[in-house]
Amino acid sequence: MADRFSFSGYNIENFFDEMFHHSGETREGYAYLKEAFQELTLEELSNRQIAAERAMLAMGITFNVYSEGEGTERTMPFDILPRVLPGNEWQRLEKGLKQRIEALNLFLHDVYNDQKILKDKVVPRELIESSKSFLRPCLGLTPPKGIWCHITGTDLIRGDDGQMMVLEDNLRCPSGVSYMLENRELSKQIFPDILARTGVQPVSDYPARLLSMLELLAERPDPTVAVLTPGIYNSAYFEHSYLAQQMGVELVDSRDLVVDGGYVKMRTTKGFEVVDVIYRRIDDTFIDPLAFNPESLLGIPGIFDVYRKGRVALANAPGTGVADDKVVYAYVPRIIRYYLGEDPIIPNVQTYICGEDDDQRYVLENIANLVVKEANEAGGYGMLIGPKATREEHDLFRKRIRENPRNYIAQPTISLSRVPCIFDEGAEGRHVDLRPYILYGNEIHVIPGGLTRVALRKGSLVVNSSQGGGGKDTWVLY
Numbered sequence: 001m002a003d004r005f006s007f008s009g010y011n012i013e014n015f016f017d018e019m020f021h022h023s024g025e026t027r028e029g030y031a032y033l034k035e036a037f038q039e040l041t042l043e044e045l046s047n048r049q050i051a052a053e054r055a056m057l058a059m060g061i062t063f064n065v066y067s068e069g070e071g072t073e074r075t076m077p078f079d080i081l082p083r084v085l086p087g088n089e090w091q092r093l094e095k096g097l098k099q100r101i102e103a104l105n106l107f108l109h110d111v112y113n114d115q116k117i118l119k120d121k122v123v124p125r126e127l128i129e130s131s132k133s134f135l136r137p138c139l140g141l142t143p144p145k146g147i148w149c150h151i152t153g154t155d156l157i158r159g160d161d162g163q164m165m166v167l168e169d170n171l172r173c174p175s176g177v178s179y180m181l182e183n184r185e186l187s188k189q190i191f192p193d194i195l196a197r198t199g200v201q202p203v204s205d206y207p208a209r210l211l212s213m214l215e216l217l218a219e220r221p222d223p224t225v226a227v228l229t230p231g232i233y234n235s236a237y238f239e240h241s242y243l244a245q246q247m248g249v250e251l252v253d254s255r256d257l258v259v260d261g262g263y264v265k266m267r268t269t270k271g272f273e274v275v276d277v278i279y280r281r282i283d284d285t286f287i288d289p290l291a292f293n294p295e296s297l298l299g300i301p302g303i304f305d306v307y308r309k310g311r312v313a314l315a316n317a318p319g320t321g322v323a324d325d326k327v328v329y330a331y332v333p334r335i336i337r338y339y340l341g342e343d344p345i346i347p348n349v350q351t352y353i354c355g356e357d358d359d360q361r362y363v364l365e366n367i368a369n370l371v372v373k374e375a376n377e378a379g380g381y382g383m384l385i386g387p388k389a390t391r392e393e394h395d396l397f398r399k400r401i402r403e404n405p406r407n408y409i410a411q412p413t414i415s416l417s418r419v420p421c422i423f424d425e426g427a428e429g430r431h432v433d434l435r436p437y438i439l440y441g442n443e444i445h446v447i448p449g450g451l452t453r454v455a456l457r458k459g460s461l462v463v464n465s466s467q468g469g470g471g472k473d474t475w476v477l478y
Contacts, residue, residue: 033084090448160414181206183474321376330351370386
C-alpha cells in the first residue's frame with residue numbers, strides 16, 4: 001500500500017510559516033486542509049499536480065519571457081497546496097487597501113490639479129516633477145467620475161513578525177488577475193470536496209464586477225467597452241484576451257481603433273462603431289504618439305484629446321504611473337495622513353530614499369544588507385539583493401546611486417513568509433507574496449483573495465514569474 005502524504009518532515013526553519021506555528025501546530029484555517037492532504041498519497045498528489053499543469057496548458061494560460069533573448073512562451077508554474085487567509089485577517093487587509101486606494105486617488109487628482117500636497121511640502125515638488133511617470137499633458141485633467149485608479153494590484157508581504165506590509169503599488173496596468181481566476185478553477189477541478197468544505201469566499205465574479213465598473217465610466221447608456229492590448233507578442237496577452245472574453249467585450253489593438261469626427265471608433269464588419277470605454281493594457285506614454293511618445297506604434301493618434309474632451313473613458317487614467325514610482329511609494333504613509341487624517345492600516349516596508357543625504361549615506365555604507373530598487377522598474381528587474389550580490393555588484397550600485405540618487409530606494413532584506421509547496425520528495429517551504437486586486441467604481445471593492453506568487457527556486461526571494469516564480473490559489477475564509 002502506498003504511503004500517505006505527511007507534513008511530518010516539513011522544516012519550518014527560522015521563517016514565518018503561513019501554515020504552521022513553530023510548535024508544529026497548524027495556524028487558523030489550515031487544520032482541515034492538512035488533514036485532507038494527509039488522506040492522499042504522494043502519488044495521488046503528484047497526479048493532481050500533473051493534471052493541473054496539463055489543464056493550464058490546455059486552457060492556454062501562458063506568458064512570454066523576453067529577457068532570454070527571444071520570446072519564450074511558458075505556462076505559469078502552479079502549486080496545488082493553497083494559501084489560506086482567515087476571514088478576520090482579511091477584513092483588516094480589505095480596510096487597509098481601501099484606505100490606501102482612496103488616498104492615492106486623491107493624491108493623483110491633486111498633483112495634476114491644485115497641487116496642495118506639493119505647496120504644503122508634504123511631498124517634494126522636485127520628486128514629482130522629476131518622475132518619469134509624471135505626465136504634464138494630464139495637468140488640469142479630471143477623469144470620468146473623478147476616478148484615476150480603477151484597477152489596482154497592490155503587492156503585500158509578510159515579514160518575520162507575521163505582520164503584512166505593502167511592498168509596492170501597481171496602478172498603471174496591473175497584471176496577473178487571470179492567474180488568480182484560473183488558479184481557482186484549477187482548485188475546483190483537483191480538490192472540489194476540500195474547497196467546498198473549507199468555506200472559501202469566491203473570486204469568480206471579478207469579470208462581472210470589472211465590466212460593471214467600466215460601464216459606469218461611460219456617458220451613454222449601453223456603452224461599447226473594449227480591451228486595448230499591445231498585441232499577441234505582449235507577455236500578458238493571454239490575460240488581455242481572457243478578460244475580454246470573460247466580459248463579452250471586444251479585444252482590440254491600435255489597428256482596430258481610429259479617431260474620427262471627435263470620437264474613438266472601432267473598425268467592424270459593419271463599419272465604424274463608437275467606443276465609449278477602453279480598458280487599456282498599454283503603458284501611459286504609449287497610448288497616443290501625438291500626446292506622449294511620438295515613436296509609439298501601439299497607441300491611437302489623437303485619443304488623448306478625445307479623452308480630455310470626455311468623449312471616451314480610459315481605465316486606468318493616464319498619469320497614474322506617478323503613484324507607481326518607488327520613491328513616491330516611500331511617501332504614501334504621509335499621503336494617507338494628509339488626505340484622510342488617518343494612520344495607515346497596512347504599513348509600508350521601511351524605506352530609505354537615496355535622494356535624501358542621510359538615507360543615501362546609510363545605504364552606501366550598508367548596501368550589503370539591503371535591497372536596492374530602481375524607481376520605475378518592475379518584474380524583479382533593476383534590483384540588487386545585497387546579501388546575495390557580489391562585492392563588484394555592490395560597488396556598481398553604489399556608483400549608480402551616487403550618479404542618480406533620485407532613481408533609487410533601499411529597504412531591509414526581509415525574509416518573506418513561507419508556505420509549504422508540494423514536490424516529489426514531499427513538502428518544502430517557499431517564499432510568497434500576495435497581490436490583491438482592487439476595483440474602484442461607485443465604491444472601492446477588494447476581491448477576496450488575489451494572486452499568491454511563489455519563489456519556487458529554493459532559497460529565492462524573487463516571486464516574479466519572469467524570474468522563476470509560480471502561483472498558488474489564495475483561499476480567503478468567511
